[in-house]
Amino acid sequence: MPDTVQGRPVVEICRSGHRSRQTAELPASRDIDAVDVPEGIAPRARAGRPVVDEGGRGGRIA
Template sequence: MPTVQVTDLADGDFLLDVREDDEWRAGHAAGALHIPMSEFVARYGELTEAAPQDGQVNVICRSGGRSAQVTMYLVQQGVDAANVDGGMGAWAAAGRPVVDDEGKPGQVV
């Protein structure tokens, strides 16, 4: 499965967060698209509208399990996708900003 390290992501790289709503509200990467894994198939069109046509979709969850499943689905659909290794835990540990719904500092739950 294609995987990317948090440290290899540049500002502005497309990020898809597949965590549930409560996790998202507590803290997420600014600018990420949020589609919970539990709603992903039904809301797939939102991804196709938002994702860059020529860029990679970097999929993230809390630790990497759910995002790995979504990444595999996307790859099967022909999408250039990669699982973010270590998820939001690795994101926060790398010092990347985590914000809540109001743009204030958030936390990974």
């Protein structure tokens, strides 16, 4: 089973999904459970789903 960071998988996400796909390759190559969100965050926000920052506060897409 792949390693995790602090017991949780690493989630790679960006606005469009392109950069997160590239950055997920490095942890995966080191056997760290890295999950890419291929569609990115923009469709999630457009659908009205919550976008929050690491502190649980309302996030925004730049």
